[in-house]
Amino acid sequence: MELTSAFAVPIGHTRLAPCERLNRELEQLFLARETQEYQNPAPSHHAQAEMFESRVDLFTWPEPCIRELRNFMLESVFRIAMTASETEPEEFARLRLNNHTWFHITRRTGYFVAHNHALASWSAVYCVKDSTHDAPCGGLLRLFDTRAGADAFLDPANQRLRQPFHVSDLDLQLQAGQLVVFPSYLFHEVTPYYGSDPRITVASNCWFTAPGAEHQ
Amino acid sequence: MTALAGQSGTVSLFATPFAAVNTGADRHFNERLASLCESQRSAPGLPGAGLLDNASRDPLNFRGRDDFLDLSDATAVDLKRLILGQASTVVAGLNSIGAAEFAKLYIQARGWCSIVQRNGHVPAQHFSSASWLAVYCVQAGEPDAGIKSAGVLRLYERRLGSMYRDASTWELKSPYRYGNHTWSPVPGWMALFPAHMPHEVSVVRSITSLILVFAKIRFMDPNAKDSGNE
Numbered sequence: 001m002e003l004t005s006a007f008a009v010p011i012g013h014t015r016l017a018p019c020e021r022l023n024r025e026l027e028q029l030f031l032a033r034e035t036q037e038y039q040n041p042a043p044s045h046h047a048q049a050e051m052f053e054s055r056v057d058l059f060t061w062p063e064p065c066i067r068e069l070r071n072f073m074l075e076s077v078f079r080i081a082m083t084a085s086e087t088e089p090e091e092f093a094r095l096r097l098n099n100h101t102w103f104h105i106t107r108r109t110g111y112f113v114a115h116n117h118a119l120a121s122w123s124a125v126y127c128v129k130d131s132t133h134d135a136p137c138g139g140l141l142r143l144f145d146t147r148a149g150a151d152a153f154l155d156p157a158n159q160r161l162r163q164p165f166h167v168s169d170l171d172l173q174l175q176a177g178q179l180v181v182f183p184s185y186l187f188h189e190v191t192p193y194y195g196s197d198p199r200i201t202v203a204s205n206c207w208f209t210a211p212g213a214e215h216q
Numbered sequence: 217m218t219a220l221a222g223q224s225g226t227v228s229l230f231a232t233p234f235a236a237v238n239t240g241a242d243r244h245f246n247e248r249l250a251s252l253c254e255s256q257r258s259a260p261g262l263p264g265a266g267l268l269d270n271a272s273r274d275p276l277n278f279r280g281r282d283d284f285l286d287l288s289d290a291t292a293v294d295l296k297r298l299i300l301g302q303a304s305t306v307v308a309g310l311n312s313i314g315a316a317e318f319a320k321l322y323i324q325a326r327g328w329c330s331i332v333q334r335n336g337h338v339p340a341q342h343f344s345s346a347s348w349l350a351v352y353c354v355q356a357g358e359p360d361a362g363i364k365s366a367g368v369l370r371l372y373e374r375r376l377g378s379m380y381r382d383a384s385t386w387e388l389k390s391p392y393r394y395g396n397h398t399w400s401p402v403p404g405w406m407a408l409f410p411a412h413m414p415h416e417v418s419v420v421r422s423i424t425s426l427i428l429v430f431a432k433i434r435f436m437d438p439n440a441k442d443s444g445n446e
Contacts (some may be wrong), residue, residue, distance in 0.1 A: 111418075113418070114414075117383040142340065144374075148374045148412070
């Protein structure tokens with residue numbers, strides 16, 4: 001008898017170390033640019049006073065700290081996507097990685113509703129600054145289980161399935177320097193944040209194109 | 217398969233029923249109900265209930281015991297009758313079972329109240345082993361000026377078909393549009409939808425607490441026979 005997992009969702013995670021200097025520079029830059037000039041003029045969801053969302057051209061900024069973060073994030077996305085793919089690495093390496101990238105500054109009681117990202121294949125979230133307090137303070141990145149209704153009927157034999165079969169959302173409390181990469185089709189949200197310090201993250205939507213392709 | 221045979225037209229497929237019902241309950245009833253909900257804060261936990269009692273991960277959201285609809289208090293009895301009566305009417309209307317047959321079914325329900333203070337919310341949830349979830353609004357306040365989507369019941373979009381969008385699918389009309397569905401609770405009104413649907417109550421931005429009563433509901437056929445043991 002063999003038991004296998006099907007319909008699995010690839011979740012990549014890695015950590016930038018050391019990250020303290022870079023995160024300090026990023027925090028300083030983002031807080032200085034938490035202004036209307038840099039704000040996303042066409043947010044996909046109702047804007048809240050407690051959450052600032054920047055334009056999606058972050059990785060075109062020339063500042064060295066942005067270039068450094070860009071290298072780390074996009075290289076990580078590239079490696080994770082390549083690892084998950086059956087395409088030969090030599091062939092995969094010729095693909096071009098495109099991105100829309102922005103930063104979020106979340107203050108007390110800010111949140112982001114459940115959504116996914118159309119017209120992208122991989123989404124990534126990097127944590128610049130988490131709460132400095134030990135107590136739980138919300139601001140979780142919640143990835144929703146794709147198997148909607150799979151736990152609608154529970155009996156004593158299926159309510160304690162072990163991983164990877166257990167049906168449950170995945171709650172992630174991101175820490176500074178941590179990067180999470182997941183398929184863009186995955187619905188996700190940021191739960192209300194109750195920390196006293198601003199929570200700062202950088203999010204990126206990525207898609208690959210063949211060499212020479214003019215558009216997706 | 218036969219819905220469009222021999223005719224032209226557009227229909228909604230795989231639709232999710234969502235009902236919003238004015239129960240007709242008046243202000244005095246809701247005030248009594250609000251007091252009853254507040255009194256639940258000091259109620260002892262159910263033996264063995266574990267995480268079912270006050271399992272909220274949000275300190276600004278009080279979740280009461282899940283035997284709220286079984287209380288002997290007259291207001292709770294009236295509420296149970298109200299919720300289950302409205303739910304039966306809605307669900308019967310969705311069914312191809314005849315009214316006489318439907319009336320023979322009996323209902324099982326477990327209910328609890330949630331008191332959500334300003335800046336609190338009800339985290340994402342859905343429920344197993346129930347077919348319907350009713351959400352009755354006892355009390356709601358006006359959100360701060362300029363705030364949108366505060367204290368709303370939000371049902372999550374789960375159709376992955378939303379992943380590819382072009383200019384023709386970006387702004388589809390209801391019921392075809394992609395995106396979450398929201399409902400603003402109004403005292404005396406009740407929402408009803410399948411219990412497996414993931415949903416939340418967004419952050420409340422009003423001075424007045426939002427008070428809701430949730431009820432998991434299922435209909436049982438008294439003559440149903442077990443399909444047998446293996």
